Structure formats: structure tokens, C-alpha cells
Amino acid sequence: MIKERIAWPNGAKCACCISFDMDADSILHLTKPNDGFRYVSAISGLQYGPYVAIPRIIDSYKSLNIKQTFFIPAWCVENYPKTVELILESGHEIGVHGYMHENLLDHTLDGERQILEKVMNIFQNYFGYAPKGFRAPLYNFTNNSGELLVEYGFDYDSSLMGDDMPYIITPKNGEIIELPTHWGMDDGPQFVQPFIYTGRPTRSPTSGFEIFKQEFFAAYKYGSLWLPVFHPYASGRLARWDVISSFLEELVSKGDVWFATLGEIATYVRHQIKIGNYHPLKIKVPQYSQ
Numbered sequence: 001m002i003k004e005r006i007a008w009p010n011g012a013k014c015a016c017c018i019s020f021d022m023d024a025d026s027i028l029h030l031t032k033p034n035d036g037f038r039y040v041s042a043i044s045g046l047q048y049g050p051y052v053a054i055p056r057i058i059d060s061y062k063s064l065n066i067k068q069t070f071f072i073p074a075w076c077v078e079n080y081p082k083t084v085e086l087i088l089e090s091g092h093e094i095g096v097h098g099y100m101h102e103n104l105l106d107h108t109l110d111g112e113r114q115i116l117e118k119v120m121n122i123f124q125n126y127f128g129y130a131p132k133g134f135r136a137p138l139y140n141f142t143n144n145s146g147e148l149l150v151e152y153g154f155d156y157d158s159s160l161m162g163d164d165m166p167y168i169i170t171p172k173n174g175e176i177i178e179l180p181t182h183w184g185m186d187d188g189p190q191f192v193q194p195f196i197y198t199g200r201p202t203r204s205p206t207s208g209f210e211i212f213k214q215e216f217f218a219a220y221k222y223g224s225l226w227l228p229v230f231h232p233y234a235s236g237r238l239a240r241w242d243v244i245s246s247f248l249e250e251l252v253s254k255g256d257v258w259f260a261t262l263g264e265i266a267t268y269v270r271h272q273i274k275i276g277n278y279h280p281l282k283i284k285v286p287q288y289s290q
């Protein structure tokens with residue numbers, strides 16, 4: 001089923017990283033710059049992420065003894081510094097996710113560069129180092145993103161969907177490791193309600209999580225990467241996190257599943273490629289020039 005296998009560390013059957021995109025209320029203010037502050041109830045639901053869900057998730061990770069990755073818009077770093085501090089103090093990784101969760105497809109090369117420049121300065125000021133991982137808000141990696149990520153020294157991206165396994169993307173100025181995921185691994189379609197109620201039904205915690213379990217069992221069977229994309233305000237809710245964290249306990253107790261940050265996975269994959277043990281797909285980005 002998978003042509004190019006990789007030997008995961010210590011004989012693990014697959015690699016796992018729950019990636020949380022802590023968007024909080026950034027996108028509300030981006031889309032409603034003049035009156036976003038009036039949406040008190042919507043903001044309360046989105047702030048549940050940094051205030052309630054993240055401390056809960058960090059506690060679970062601590063008891064499971066695993067380190068994972070969080071992608072955070074820099075606006076949230078400025079507005080929720082204590083939450084960000086908690087994530088970092090606990091040894092987890094933080095990656096770039098725009099300034100205010102911008103749709104990068106709405107921006108030119110210069111506009112995208114300005115956003116990245118601003119974000120890198122904020123990360124440098126708050127953390128004292130440059131982040132190594134990137135996920136485009138809404139997965140909207142553009143025809144310019146790859147080149148910019150190489151220019152700013154990123155190790156890996158996690159916005160694309162081109163394989164089940166880690167692969168390499170080659171913008172014209174270099175190479176980056178791609179840690180792919182896909183919409184079936186995103187909690188949005190299962191659990192997220194937009195700011196205004198639309199009548200869209202919400203899944204129960206167990207039925208909504210079933211899709212992620214099936215994805216895990218395939219990753220375990222075929223030796224790939226299990227990379228769910230969750231949002232603290234959605235999957236960090238009490239009943240959902242109860243279901244998810246119980247499943248994580250099962251996985252950790254198996255003893256043959258490798259939980260790591262995406263940064264660690266990218267470093268490992270890069271090394272396996274270098275020593276000739278892994279020969280992943282290489283995909284040029286952008287795929288087309290016009």
C-alpha cells in the first residue's frame with residue numbers, strides 16, 4: 001500500500017503528532033475588524049481554547065509523558081502570553097500560523113513576506129529563537145509560500161496533502177520537509193461551529209472522533225504518520241478531550257507508537273534521507289508557474 005517505507009525510531013510502527021492550531025479569536029477580529037469586539041459570546045467560545053482547553057491538554061500530555069506541536073498565530077502570542085508560556089515551559093513546540101490567521105491567497109508575494117517578517121520578529125522577541133515549523137492558516141499555502149519558508153530558514157511545513165508519508169517540497173531556492181495531513185484529519189468538519197449558528201449538526205465526541213481512530217489504525221498498519229489537526233476550542237472541550245485523551249492513553253501504552261513534535265519528526269526524516277535510508281517523494285512547489 002505504501003511504496004517507500006521509513007524505519008521509525010526504536011522499531012515504532014508509526015509516528016504520531018497531535019497538532020493543535022490555537023487560533024483563538026484571531027480570525028474573528030480579522031474578518032470583523034470594526035465590530036468583532038461586540039461578539040462577546042463567540043469570543044468566549046474561542047477563548048475557551050487558551051484559557052481552559054490548553055491547560056487541560058498540557059496536563060494530559062504531562063501524564064502521558066509526550067511532547068507535541070502547537071501552531072499559533074502571532075497575534076495570539078501577543079494576546080495570550082501566559083498560555084504560550086505554559087506550552088513552552090512544558091517542552092512542547094510552537095510553530096508559525098500567520099499573524100492574525102490571514103488567508104495567504106489574498107496576499108501578494110510582498111504581502112505574504114510582510115506577514116512572515118512581522119511574525120518572525122514577534123517570535124524572536126517572545127521566545128528568543130526562530131520557529132522551525134509552519135502551517136498556513138486554512139492550509140492556504142500559496143505559490144510563494146515555499147520560497148519564503150526557505151528564505152526564512154524553516155525546517156518543515158505542515159500545510160500540504162500530497163502523500164501519507166513525510167516528503168520533500170522543492171521551491172526554486174531550496175528544499176523543505178513536508179509533514180502532510182488532510183481535511184479528513186481536521187476536527188473542523190466534525191466539531192467546529194462557525195461564529196454564527198447555521199444549523200449544521202455537531203457530531204457526538206465518539207462519532208466525531210471515529211474518523212481519527214480509523215486514520216490511526218491505517219497509519220499503524222502501514223507505518224505512516226498520524227497527524228491530526230485539532231483546535232483547542234473544539235477538541236479541547238470536556239467530553240471530546242475525555243474521549244481523545246483516553247485513546248491517547250491506549251496508544252502510549254502500546255509502547256510501539258512514536259509520539260514526537262513535528263520538529264523532531266522532521267529532523268529524524270531529514271537524517272534518514274541523508275544516510276540513504278529513506279527515499280521520499282520530491283514535489284516541486286508551486287506545481288505550475290501560471
Ligand SMILES: [Zn+2]
Binds near residue numbers: 097
Ligand atoms: Zn488555524
